[in-house]
Amino acid sequence: MRGVDSYELNDGNSLPVVGFGTVSLRGDEGVAAMRAALENGYRLLDTAVNYGNEEAVGQAVRASSVAPEDVRITTKIPGRHHEYSLAVKSVEESLRRLGSDCIDLCLIHWPNPSVGKYVEAWRALVDARERGLVRSIGVSNFTEHHLRAVIDDSGVAPAVNQIELHPYFPQAAMRRVNDGLGIRTQSWSPLGKHSAPFAERPVAEAAAAHGATPAQVILRWQLQLGALPVPKSADPQRQQENLDLFGFELTDAEVAAISGLGKDDGRLFGGDPDVHEEF
Numbered sequence: 001m002r003g004v005d006s007y008e009l010n011d012g013n014s015l016p017v018v019g020f021g022t023v024s025l026r027g028d029e030g031v032a033a034m035r036a037a038l039e040n041g042y043r044l045l046d047t048a049v050n051y052g053n054e055e056a057v058g059q060a061v062r063a064s065s066v067a068p069e070d071v072r073i074t075t076k077i078p079g080r081h082h083e084y085s086l087a088v089k090s091v092e093e094s095l096r097r098l099g100s101d102c103i104d105l106c107l108i109h110w111p112n113p114s115v116g117k118y119v120e121a122w123r124a125l126v127d128a129r130e131r132g133l134v135r136s137i138g139v140s141n142f143t144e145h146h147l148r149a150v151i152d153d154s155g156v157a158p159a160v161n162q163i164e165l166h167p168y169f170p171q172a173a174m175r176r177v178n179d180g181l182g183i184r185t186q187s188w189s190p191l192g193k194h195s196a197p198f199a200e201r202p203v204a205e206a207a208a209a210h211g212a213t214p215a216q217v218i219l220r221w222q223l224q225l226g227a228l229p230v231p232k233s234a235d236p237q238r239q240q241e242n243l244d245l246f247g248f249e250l251t252d253a254e255v256a257a258i259s260g261l262g263k264d265d266g267r268l269f270g271g272d273p274d275v276h277e278e279f
């Protein structure tokens, strides 16, 4: 596998094996950071309505030297837009803010149990894809019962399920569920955000053994699990570091030792999709 490689999705489209997270990248500084990311080689930008930066994402793509058709953009529908008509409008508004005529990948951001309308939002996404507004459709923070509900209702499996996945929360069971349903797992907060396990022994030892940084080891672990990480960095050097993952390979024992850091309460902020609400 190399940086330019892509995963094929269950709808025949493809996505680069590493993406770029954009949460908190806003305004001129955000545009500059995202433009640097594109020029450093990223070809997938991960945004959301709730990040408040879709306009900035569009600006970064247009300002960069990379051809827009070579860049994939993911956005996400928030919980307050799950009703069918609001979900359709959400997609249309995202297109306007991005300055695009088609979204590469649109996800339902969280299932939002108190809203109880994620199946409606999914129908809206299926229809938006038929109208050519979206190329690929997927979900985020879905557990098995959410996935089965949308598949049973529509007959369409999400192309992607973007879930919390880092060494303290390796998500073995959800990865198996996604694999079994032909859904590509993407990893959010792949480095562990503010709780990055850089100093943990299995990470530090693998970094020393391979002449890599702890961040590279964690992202390489993500790739060897078959997940697609979307690390965020505002810093051009760290952006390059996070994409330079293809000159070494972790042994099976190293992968297992890093997965062994997982804890039952390893979630970063307790974001259990059956309970957590984000509107």
Ligand SMILES: NC(=O)C1=CN([C@@H]2O[C@H](COP(=O)(O)OP(=O)(O)OC[C@H]3O[C@@H](n4cnc5c(N)ncnc54)[C@H](OP(=O)(O)O)[C@@H]3O)[C@@H](O)[C@H]2O)C=CC1
Residues within 6 Å of the ligand: 020, 021, 022, 023, 024, 046, 047, 109, 140, 141, 162, 163, 187, 188, 189, 190, 191, 192, 193, 194, 196, 215, 216, 230, 231, 232, 233, 234, 235, 238, 239, 241, 242
């Ligand atoms: N679907 C969902 O519900 C969610 C999706 N996401 C998506 O996932 C993306 C990534 O997750 P995020 O929460 O941002 O966390 P990450 O795990 O990507 O970590 C980002 C943090 O790590 C630092 N960092 C990045 N690279 C390195 C490095 N090589 N060495 C040391 N520190 C580093 C960054 O600082 P600096 O910028 O200074 O480099 C930043 O503080 C988000 O941006 C968003 O797109 C996130 C949360 C939930």
Ligand SMILES: O=C(O)C(=O)[C@@H](O)[C@H](O)C(=O)CO
Residues within 6 Å of the ligand: 023, 048, 269, 271, 278
């Ligand atoms: O960043 C995202 O996509 C989120 O869903 C966040 O809001 C995340 O849930 C979070 O950081 C909550 O504190």
